[in-house]
Amino acid sequence: MKKVVKYVAFDILRNKIVIAYMVFLFLFSMGLFIIEEVPEKSLLSLLTLNLILIPLISIMFSTIYIYNSSEFIELLAAQPIQRKSLWLSFFIGLASALSLAFFIGCGIPVLLFSANSVGIIMIITGWILSVIFVSVSMFISVYIKDKTKGIGVSLLTWLYFTLLFDGVVLFVLFQLLEYPLEKLIIGLSVMNPIDLVRIISLLNMDVSALMGATSAIFKQSFAGNMGSLFSFGVLILWMILPLYLSVRKFDKKDL
Amino acid sequence: MGRVFTFKISLFLFFPFWILNGYATTIVVSPVNQQKVISNAFQQLKDGDTLIVKSGVYQEGAILLNKGLTIIGEGLPVIDGENKYENLLVEHDNVRIKGVVFKNSGSSSFTDIAALKIKNSKNIVVENCRFENNFFGIHTINSSNVSYLNNELISGMTKGKPSSNGIHCWKSKHLTLKNNTIKGHRDGIYFEFVTQSLIENNHSVGNKRYGLHFMFSHDNLYKKNEFRSNGAGVAVMYSKRVHMVNNLFAENWGNAAYGVLLKEIDDSKIENNVFHENTIAILSDGANRIQIFNNQFLKNGWALKVQASCSDVELNQNNFIGNTFDLATNGNLVMKSMDRNYWDKYEGYDLNKDGIGDVPYRPITFYSLIIERNPGTLMLFRSFFVKLMDKAESVFPSLTPENLKDTAPVMKKIKHLTNDSVFSNK
Amino acid sequence: MIQFSAINKQFDKFKVLNNIELTLQEGNIIALIGPNACGKTTLIKALLGMVIPDTGEIFFDGKSIKKDWKYRNNIGYMPQIGKYPENMTVGQVIGMVEDLRDAQLNKLDRELYDSYKLKDILHKRMGTLSGGTRQKVSAYLAFLFHPHVFILDEPTAGLDPLSAIILKEKILKEKEKGKIILITSHILSELDEIVNQIVYMEEGKIVFNKPIDQVKSDTGKTKLTEAIAQIMNIDKRV
Numbered sequence: 001m002k003k004v005v006k007y008v009a010f011d012i013l014r015n016k017i018v019i020a021y022m023v024f025l026f027l028f029s030m031g032l033f034i035i036e037e038v039p040e041k042s043l044l045s046l047l048t049l050n051l052i053l054i055p056l057i058s059i060m061f062s063t064i065y066i067y068n069s070s071e072f073i074e075l076l077a078a079q080p081i082q083r084k085s086l087w088l089s090f091f092i093g094l095a096s097a098l099s100l101a102f103f104i105g106c107g108i109p110v111l112l113f114s115a116n117s118v119g120i121i122m123i124i125t126g127w128i129l130s131v132i133f134v135s136v137s138m139f140i141s142v143y144i145k146d147k148t149k150g151i152g153v154s155l156l157t158w159l160y161f162t163l164l165f166d167g168v169v170l171f172v173l174f175q176l177l178e179y180p181l182e183k184l185i186i187g188l189s190v191m192n193p194i195d196l197v198r199i200i201s202l203l204n205m206d207v208s209a210l211m212g213a214t215s216a217i218f219k220q221s222f223a224g225n226m227g228s229l230f231s232f233g234v235l236i237l238w239m240i241l242p243l244y245l246s247v248r249k250f251d252k253k254d255l
Numbered sequence: 256m257g258r259v260f261t262f263k264i265s266l267f268l269f270f271p272f273w274i275l276n277g278y279a280t281t282i283v284v285s286p287v288n289q290q291k292v293i294s295n296a297f298q299q300l301k302d303g304d305t306l307i308v309k310s311g312v313y314q315e316g317a318i319l320l321n322k323g324l325t326i327i328g329e330g331l332p333v334i335d336g337e338n339k340y341e342n343l344l345v346e347h348d349n350v351r352i353k354g355v356v357f358k359n360s361g362s363s364s365f366t367d368i369a370a371l372k373i374k375n376s377k378n379i380v381v382e383n384c385r386f387e388n389n390f391f392g393i394h395t396i397n398s399s400n401v402s403y404l405n406n407e408l409i410s411g412m413t414k415g416k417p418s419s420n421g422i423h424c425w426k427s428k429h430l431t432l433k434n435n436t437i438k439g440h441r442d443g444i445y446f447e448f449v450t451q452s453l454i455e456n457n458h459s460v461g462n463k464r465y466g467l468h469f470m471f472s473h474d475n476l477y478k479k480n481e482f483r484s485n486g487a488g489v490a491v492m493y494s495k496r497v498h499m500v501n502n503l504f505a506e507n508w509g510n511a512a513y514g515v516l517l518k519e520i521d522d523s524k525i526e527n528n529v530f531h532e533n534t535i536a537i538l539s540d541g542a543n544r545i546q547i548f549n550n551q552f553l554k555n556g557w558a559l560k561v562q563a564s565c566s567d568v569e570l571n572q573n574n575f576i577g578n579t580f581d582l583a584t585n586g587n588l589v590m591k592s593m594d595r596n597y598w599d600k601y602e603g604y605d606l607n608k609d610g611i612g613d614v615p616y617r618p619i620t621f622y623s624l625i626i627e628r629n630p631g632t633l634m635l636f637r638s639f640f641v642k643l644m645d646k647a648e649s650v651f652p653s654l655t656p657e658n659l660k661d662t663a664p665v666m667k668k669i670k671h672l673t674n675d676s677v678f679s680n681k
Numbered sequence: 682m683i684q685f686s687a688i689n690k691q692f693d694k695f696k697v698l699n700n701i702e703l704t705l706q707e708g709n710i711i712a713l714i715g716p717n718a719c720g721k722t723t724l725i726k727a728l729l730g731m732v733i734p735d736t737g738e739i740f741f742d743g744k745s746i747k748k749d750w751k752y753r754n755n756i757g758y759m760p761q762i763g764k765y766p767e768n769m770t771v772g773q774v775i776g777m778v779e780d781l782r783d784a785q786l787n788k789l790d791r792e793l794y795d796s797y798k799l800k801d802i803l804h805k806r807m808g809t810l811s812g813g814t815r816q817k818v819s820a821y822l823a824f825l826f827h828p829h830v831f832i833l834d835e836p837t838a839g840l841d842p843l844s845a846i847i848l849k850e851k852i853l854k855e856k857e858k859g860k861i862i863l864i865t866s867h868i869l870s871e872l873d874e875i876v877n878q879i880v881y882m883e884e885g886k887i888v889f890n891k892p893i894d895q896v897k898s899d900t901g902k903t904k905l906t907e908a909i910a911q912i913m914n915i916d917k918r919v
Contacts, residue, residue, distance in 0.1 A: 003781050011766070041577075044637070052639055071764030077731050078760070079781055080753035166640035173631045181631040189634055198638060214633035216510055254692075254732040 001085040004076065008093025012065065018101050021057050025105025033113040040205065043114055043122060046106065047201050050126050051194050054102065056158050058133035059140075062094045063154040066141040074255050087138070087250040091243055095134045099127050121204045125197040125235075132193050132238045133158075139242035142249045165192045182217045189222075193238045196222075200231050285309030293334070294318045302347075308332040308355060316340045323349035328356070331385065334370075336360040338416070342370045342389075348377040355384050362390035362417050369394035369423070373401060381406060386421075388413055392440060395424040402431040411439030411463065420445040421462065424452075432457055439463070443485065446472040455479055465490045466507075477502055488513040488533060497523040505531040514555065517542045524548065527671065530555055536578075539565050548572055551671050557583050557623075567591040574669050575599060575618070579636075582618035583627050587656065594663040605666045615660040621648035624655065682706055683728065683830065683861060688737035690723060690885075697723045698734065699885035710852065710862040712872045712893075714909065715882035721865045722761065724882070725832050728863075729758055741830075754782070757828035761835045761865075763815035767808035771799065771818055774807060778822055793821040796847050812839035820848055824855070831855060831862040837871050849875055869906040876905070881912065888912075 012018055028049060032042040066073075069090070076086050106126055110119040137154055144150040169188050173181060189195050203215075203223045222231040282296045284306065290296055294315050296306050302323040310330030317340040320326075333356040336342040342357045350373075357370035369391035373379050375398060382404040386392040392408040395401060403422060410418035421437035423445045424430055430452035436459075437443040443459030446452070446469035455478040459466035466482035467489045469475070477499045482489050488507035491497060497520060504514035514533035515525070519541045529551045530536035536555040539545065541564045548569070552558035554577040561568055563586030570593045575581045581598060595611070603612035622641045626632050635641050648655060688701040697720045705711055713721050726732035728739060730746060730753065738745045741752040765774050779789070794800070797817040807815070816839045823831060831852070837845040852862055853875055866872055879896050881888045889896075889912075893905065900908040 003777075007777055011769075048637065048639070048642070069766065072766040074731065074760075074764050075766075075778075076781070078729050078753065078756075078758045079778065080750055081781065082750045083730075163640050163643070166635050166638050169635060170625070170632060170640070173629050173634075177629055185631050185634050195634065195638065198636075199634070202637060214630050218633075252733055255726070 001081075001089050004081065004086060004089035005092045005096070008069075008090055009097045012094060012097035013100065015061075015065075017057075017061055018097060021053075021061075021098075022101040022105040025053070025102065026109065029106050029109035033109055039114040040118070043110070043118060043205060046110070047122065047198070047205075050106065050122075050129070051198055052162060054126055054129045055133045055161060055194060058098050058130045059137045059154050059158050060151070061098065062134045062137035063141050063151055065094060066090065066137065067147040067150055070255075077255050083251050084247055087142075087247050088243075091134060091138055091246075094138075095131045098130045098134060102126050102130050118201075118205050121201060125201055128232075128235045128239065129193065129197055132235065132242075135239050135241075135243040135246075138246040142246040142253060161192055161194050166195065169195075185214065185217065186221050189218075190234050193235060196231060196234060200228075280304040281307060283307045283309060284313075286311035286313075297322065297324070300324055302349070318343045320345045320350065321347045323347050325351040326353065326355060328354035328384075331356050333358050336370060336389070338362070341368045341372060344372045344374065345376055345379065346374045348379075350376065350378075351380045351382075352384060353380075353382050356387065357384065357389060357392075358387045360389035360391070362419075364417075367391055367394055367419070367423070372396070373398050376401070380404065386410075388416070390417065391419045391423050392421040392437070393423065394420075395422075395427050395430070397425070398427045400429045401427065402433070403435055404431070405434045406436075408435065408437045409439055418463070420468075421459070424449045428452065431455075436460070437462065437466075442466075442468040443482070445469070446475070448472065450474050452476075453478070457481070458483075460484055462486065466504075467491075469494060473497075476500070481505070482507070482514075484508075485512075487511055488515065490516040490518070491520055492516070492518040493520075495521045495523070499523070499525045500527055502528045503531070504528060504533060504536065507533045509534060513538045516540075517545065520545065525550060529553065529671075530558070535560050538562075539568065541565065543567055545569070546571075549669065549671065550574070552576065552578055552581070554578065556580070560584070561588055561590075562586070563588045569593075571595055572665075572669050573597070574671065576668070580620065580623040580626075582659070583623045584619065584656075584659070585627055588659060590659065593659070593661050595665050595669075596661050597665050597667065597669050598661065601664050601666075603664065610666050612664040612666055615662050616664040617649070617652070617655060617660045619655050619659050620645045621655060682740075682742060683863075684740040684743075685724070685727075686738050686740065688724075688727060688734045688739065690720075690727065690732060690734050696885050698727065701737070701885075701887060703880065703887060703890060705861050705863060707861055708856065708859045709878050710856050710864065710876050711878045711880055712869075712876040713863060713865045713880045713882065714867065714869065714872075715888075716913070717867075719882045720885040721882055722834060725758075725834055725863070725865065728832065729753065729756065754826070755829035757823035757826065757831045759816075759819045759823035759831070759833045759836055761838065762812070763819040765807040765815070765818070768806055770804055770806050771810070772803035774818065775799075775803075775822065779825070782826055788827070790824050790827050793817070793824055793847070793851060797821060797844065813841060813844065816840050817844060820851075824851060829860060831860060833862065833864045835866055836864060837866065837868065845871065869909055870904075873905045879905075879909075881909070 029046055032045050033039060036042045107123045110122055136157060140153050140157065141150050144153055189199055199218055200222055203218060221227055280300060282290060282300060284290045284293055284296050292315060293308060293313050297320055300306060300322060305325045308326060308328045310332050312333045312335050314335045314337055320343060331354065334342045336359045338359045339361045342360050360370040361368045370386050370389035372394040374396045377398065377400050379398065379401040381393065384406045386408040389410055393403060408421040418440050420442040421440035421444060422432060426448040428450045430449060432454045433456055435457045438461050440462050441464050443462040443466045449472040452475045458481045460483045462485045464486050465488065466485035470492045471494060473495045475497060479501045481503045484506045486509065489504060507514055512534045514530040514536040517537065517539040521543045524546045526548045531553045532555065534556045536552050536558045538560045540562045544567045546569045548571050550573045552573060552575045557580045558575050558578040560583045563584060569591045572595045574597045576599045598616050598618060601612055601616045603614040603616060605612055621644050683705040685701045685703040688698050690698040701724065715721055723732055727734050738747060746752055799821060802814060836848055840848065856862055864872065877893050879893055880890045896908050897903060900911045902908040902911060
């Protein structure tokens with residue numbers, strides 16, 4: 001299994017798109033920190049970028065990579081390798097390569113300019129987002145046989161989590177304006193890892209942002225000892241669940 | 256030389272005068288003297304006499320002072336209320352108290368027990384005193400020409416013991432509050448029916464409810480005060496001609512916390528203040544003819560929430576920097592004027608280089624309207640979706656009020672006129 | 682010994698394998714033949730664990746391959762169309778497969794490496810190779826680890842005649858060592874000389890499974906091609 005991970009990870013790290021992603025992140029982050037004097041402001045801008053870019057790159061790159069590797073997967077499947085470890089190796093290879101790209105591209109500038117708890121949380125959540133969307137792409141590409149369709153679904157999934165979901169949330173919140181919304185809001189936040197990461201990051205940043213009764217609910221649910229445990233538990237579930245389902249499917253899939 | 260000379264003259268002029276009138280008595284109480292009890296000393300003294308209280312703890316239950324005395328504490332003597340009594344009640348004009356520590360007043364849900372109560376009196380000075388662990392610190396009833404100077408009031412350290420207001424003033428006028436520090440009380444400074452007073456350079460920090468709370472108190476000047484980390488900030492209600500200058504309102508965070516809450520305020524000025532990291536810097540409800548001029552709004556959740564119930568609000572030459580929302584309202588708000596402010600979110604241009612942006616700035620965003628109507632939408636704060644909505648709205652305004660705009664936003668930060676001493680004393 | 686027991690497999694509504702019963706013994710070269718889409722490749726993939734049967738079990742040396750993967754250590758597989766990561770070089774692919782199978786533990790069979798002159802193309806990317814060259818790489822990898830069973834799917838399809846002969850000689854050599862060699866091919870003339878057992882499939886079923894001599898004597902033909910052609914014709918008439 002280790003060997004397959006090694007081959008996949010090295011193959012990905014040589015990939016031009018991943019290198020471009022890393023370089024872009026690095027230049028953008030460094031630029032933000034150098035231009036803006038207040039690191040907190042840079043972190044906020046970086047958060048906005050990360051929330052869009054990490055899921056996009058992670059899901060699209062992984063999906064395309066998996067489809068393009070169908071030959072590779074077939075070659076390996078005929079070797080004495082367990083199905084599960086084969087699929088997990090691809091996951092680990094993709095996740096670690098994209099995480100590494102994120103660490104170098106975004107983590108190093110953050111550590112250089114803002115090595116505080118906010119920066120650390122930024123790096124951790126960025127890493128978690130990378131892994132989650134690799135996991136989601138594994139799920140998509142194992143269930144959809146057709147490459148074009150699979151890539152389309154991945155793009156839609158990204159669009160859904162980045163934009164459409166929030167639109168639906170807005171709609172729902174206004175439909176149910178008369179009701180107490182605390183639990184609903186927490187429930188909705190948990191349904192979208194991007195929203196959850198955004199809320200966790202903002203809660204930890206000292207922005208004047210989160211205020212009012214709703215912020216108290218968020219703080220109660222997602223900050224503090226129990227809250228952090230809960231929110232990170234949810235994020236870990238987001239990493240594991242799509243992956244788990246995809247492994248189960250791949251184990252029985254005809255290649 | 257000259258000073259010594261003047262001093263001698265004054266001695267010559269006044270000292271004999273006191274002797275002649277028989278007013279020159281001075282009594283010293285001390286735990287080691289024969290004279291150990293303050294209230295006994297009070298009985299022996301006449302108006303105009305002086306009592307010197309030496310270092311020590313005096314537990315005499317509730318003490319009443321009904322003579323015009325000067326009380327001077329030496330070595331911080333403590334008048335202890337033993338958590339049962341009102342330490343000292345002053346009910347006479349011309350009293351001066353200096354350097355005394357008032358500790359452990361009683362507390363009650365029915366009566367206003369204070370460490371020091373001034374009632375129906377004139378010409379009172381309380382200075383350099385400390386108030387520790389009391390229910391009310393200083394309570395003022397129906398008095399005038401009262402000065403509280405350089406006092407320190409701290410409460411709320413004992414678990415289970417309720418604390419009420421630090422400096423509480425009711426139905427009084429011509430008060431001067433200067434250089435006091437109030438911590439841990441319910442309201443730091445509380446005014447009700449207090450007029451023509453000066454509140455200057457006080458530090459009201461970490462009080463449980465309001466740092467400053469006043470109602471029906473007209474014609475007062477609040478200057479260079481610091482109101483920091485109070486439970487609900489500062490509440491200003493039902494008053495006219497309030498003048499707030501050079502104050503600092505900071506770190507008032509919470510569900511219903513404000514830098515300043517203006518409720519039913521008329522003809523008032525808020526000038527040169529700094530609002531830093533408050534949930535809402537100024538919430539204005541039912542306020543008329545308010546001038547908000549040259550203030551600094553820094554890193555607040557909302558810099559201004561001006562409800563539609565307000566009229567003739569003027570907002571000029573303020574700095575808005577790093578606030579989440581610069582302005583929010585709940586309906587059809589009309590400002591009397593809004594121009595020459597600096598908004599860090601302004602994205603306009605200045606082609607003729609006169610320092611004023613060529614296109615107006617609209618401080619109300621689409622999202623601020625939405626969150627006003629539905630607080631749950633905070634969940635979407637800083638999301639890509641909200642950014643797109645705001646952008647779309649700014650390009651094609653449809654819901655944001657057309658007339659709420661800074662017609663002449665300035666391009667550079669406005670120089671602020673605050674006296675820096677407000678900040679030096681953190 | 683390989684044993685297929687009551688194997689069924691359906692893709693959508695199409696029954697690809699229909700109750701397959703088949704036993705393959707050591708020391709035989711078995712030709713798996715039949716018209717296109719008769720289920721040959723699916724049967725091979727089932728043996729490799731790449732296709733999972735709906736029902737039935739496959740036994741490899743008496744052990745079920747269900748949930749097992751180690752048995753693949755004993756299989757050398759040469760796919761019909763060698764699919765390799767396009768941007769890896771020949772050398773990298775070979776190195777990787779050796780690495781994955783812990784090659785240092787085995788003594789490798791490098792005979793085809795020399796006879797196919799793979800050394801000259803080690804630096805070439807897989808994507809640039811012709812079909813025949815890929816087949817050479819596939820063949821090399823299939824024989825590399827001295828497996829117990831060979832599965833060769835259309836082994837000579839893209840090979841030039843000389844390479845095909847080299848491969849045939851290699852196959853015969855392995856047969857002598859008492860191995861099981863399963864070959865699918867539709868170029869029957871190629872198989873004529875080396876095969877000793879015929880398994881004929883049609884529409885997911887095994888029509889017959891006989892030694893080659895019996896096939897020839899049954900049909901009265903001396904050439905395998907003709908014999909099979911006759912069988913297929915009879916089939917159509919019925």
